[in-house]
Amino acid sequence: MLKKVTNRIYSWGFQERLTIILILFALIPLLIIQQMMMHFYENHIIAEASNSTLSVVKANNNVLEMFMDGVETTSQLMIDSEFYYDIFSNFKDMSIGDCLRSDRVISAEMAKQFSAQDEIYEAYLYTSKWIFGKDTGLMTTSIEGAQTAGFISAANQSNGLPRWITGYDYGKSIGSSYLMQKESYAWKYPLTMVRQMNFQYSSTGSYQKLSSDAEKPVLVVHILENSVRELYAGSISYEGSLYAVANSDGTIISSDNEKFPVGSHTQEEIFTHFGESGYLSCRLDQVPYLLCYDTISEKGLLSFAFVPMDILMKNTVAKTRQLQFICVISLILLSVLVAFLLSRTITKPINALITASRRVAGGNFSADTPVPHGRDFKLLTESFNHMETQIDRLIHENYEISLREKETQLMALSMQINPHFLYNTLNTINMLAIQNNDEETSELIVDLSEMLQYTFKNTSEKCTLADEIAWVSNYLDIMSRRYDNVFVTRMDIEEELVDCRVPKFLLQPLVENSILHGFSQRQEGGILTIRITRQEEDMIILVSDNGKGMDEAQLENYTDSLARDGHVGISNIHRRLSLLYGEHYKIQVKSEPEKGTRITIRIPCEFSV
Structure with missing residues (x-):
């Protein structure tokens, strides 16, 4: 018997069930409150x-x-x-x-x-x-x-x-x-x-x-x-x-x-x-x-x-019962009206979400589901639209990562030259430089050899900060010999961060940008500063120079180039960080004419296991 009644209730439409629930929730508390009020207001009536x-x-x-x-x-x-x-x-x-x-x-x-x-x-x-x-x-x-x-x-x-x-x-x-x-x-x-x-x-x-x-x-x-x-x-x-x-x-x-x-x-x-x-x-x-x-x-x-x-209470009780009857009838009519209006406000957004789900199932992630005025369904619809946007973004990012992986694989296949051939060749040149007492050339060849070894020995996307610092130090050694007495380098690295994993070749484009553009008009006195610190769970990488800097128009154009891939080195860093960390990174560029440029990168700390 109970099962039949339950099935009968389940067979009702949403509007009928909502009407019954509202009537029950209105009448039962009303009767309870009426009894409580009679007791509570007895002294008031007296x-x-x-x-x-x-x-x-x-x-x-x-x-x-x-x-x-x-x-x-x-x-x-x-x-x-x-x-x-x-x-x-x-x-x-x-x-x-x-x-x-x-x-x-x-x-x-x-x-x-x-x-x-x-x-x-x-x-x-x-x-x-x-x-x-x-x-x-x-x-x-x-x-x-x-x-x-x-x-x-x-x-x-x-x-x-x-x-x-x-x-x-x-x-x-x-x-x-x-x-x-x-x-x-x-x-x-x-x-x-x-x-x-x-x-x-x-x-x-x-x-x-x-x-x-x-x-x-x-x-x-x-x-x-x-x-x-x-x-x-x-x-x-x-x-x-x-x-x-x-x-x-x-x-x-x-x-x-x-x-x-x-x-x-x-x-x-x-x-x-x-x-x-x-x-x-x-x-x-x-x-x-x-x-x-x-x-x-x-x-x-x-x-x-x-x-x-x-007699005193009799008159009051009679009036209260009359008022109670009027309230009951009014609440029943009001419950029916409210149930109808509520069912419309609930089923309409639900139907819109059902339609949107079918659209998403068909591969359309346009995120154009109308947002209702109600707070709950507004939040739900906005979350659904945001989910569509995120899915669409992830699909495009995964697609780009897949293309990059294929490009990397093709590049690896096309560059399958035995690294020992390059090392032997560089060693031969190094020996000739030593025989000719050309120590500077010998040191440059050693730096280049170590840089090539760093490039070939690890093809993964990330490396330790220590390896990255060693590689960029070799690069700076070569560039400082090329631009003799033009600049000096100052490094300040927190020791606890040397084992953190960072994107490979992260610092070189920043350093190169300061040397080639910042010091292009200097003959001496250039200072290149690399400071890497930790703030809570993030690593802060600062590369600054005291070069020629940029005015507001140049800085705005430089910043816009990050988004549209206009500047090869910096935009490459921006794209790589976006693919690796999503929204959990930040690049900030500050510059003043004749005072220099400061580039700050914030990325999460990833310690090697």
Whole structure:
């Protein structure tokens, strides 16, 4: 079964296989990455939701604080009103009838001042003999009830500043047995602001306020808990979320759920964050929640919201799966498109290389395969073209070497004269020179004899440097006698190189060039220098003279002659070195008029085994 499946896969075309591979390589990592991202980004998701929920809690606190500040501002406007000052500056002299008449105008004025704040349920001005203000007939209490509730004493202790009383049972605080018997009623847990009203005003440069012995009324403003709840109701969009507000005693003063009933105390782990703002993960009845909290420090209130973790992650997971499905479909379509484009970019250069291989197999090494833009196939195609060029060059070089070998063989056949005949002849001439006391001629004949012996005894292409130096020394001896006192020779050869193998007759053309051309206009003082040194794995051969040299035009023409076989001796060296060492050699020529010429040759060191 496995073999059939394998054969089936092998039978697919390149494009089909590439498509399947791309789809697999796209989907498998996507699924793995999706799971890793879900785990990795869980904290990130919670943090984003936490910041979002915390911003809502802070916004709700801002609204609540602005509302409470509005009540305090209205009370300050009442204190600075000439209207209230005129009434209460003569309050101790007012009769019951005066209080009744004043109550009607005060109630109307207070109704206008608190008209923009619908959340205010009732507002009163308490005095020792009358209660003035807005009256719904529900929360009104007696002067004794206000004193029992502590409204009067709390206001007097605040020295004219507003004070908020929260988290208390209204029925119990005023001592109403009727309300205490009721399990619940709308104003059971109100938010109450009390303030001692020391009325004052300024007009045309004069400042007036109640005298120190005048009675200061106490303003009491009641706000129902459900009015506070409406300020944040529905602000947390997560299903199953809980929202509540607690005071500085840890008492819940407003809530939208039964887990935190109004009038109860918050858990210690919540109340410990009073005065702070932030979020954390916690458990409530063994259920994981996200807790976000923020404090209104000036009002002594802590608002907090609980968001179920499962609901929080549920929405995210659903969105992630939807996104995953879209990504999968997109990747499949993209894989098909990429597979088609990639197969074109791969098969086209391959087909071009196949065509080039057939051309090479037919003996055509033109190296004209088009080079694609892709880096890999560009390198491959350039290498293929370079290989063709190198093969073509090697074929031509081998062909030239083969021709030279044939020429050498023909020359050897045509020169099969017994060397002993030449040696005997030269010896006869040498004996005659000795008999005639011609020592100079005798020395020249000996030099020539040794040179011929060097030529005939070894027909190989290379010889040791020592043999080459000996041969060129004989040549220099002959030329120095011919050009008497024209030049002297200086040799500097590193001893370790004498056993190295070098091309035969390498130095003679260079030396001859210096003597015949460099010293052609000299009568004396010529210096011919031969220096052979080693640099790493190469041998450096320097032949220089202090002859007439060459100008730039002559030097350029001389250098060009190396490539086109224009100068017989030097171009011969160039061709031989190219055949023997390929690209691993270098010839450099430098020359200046009246200063001489320097020819440097670099070839690899080959030590005799």
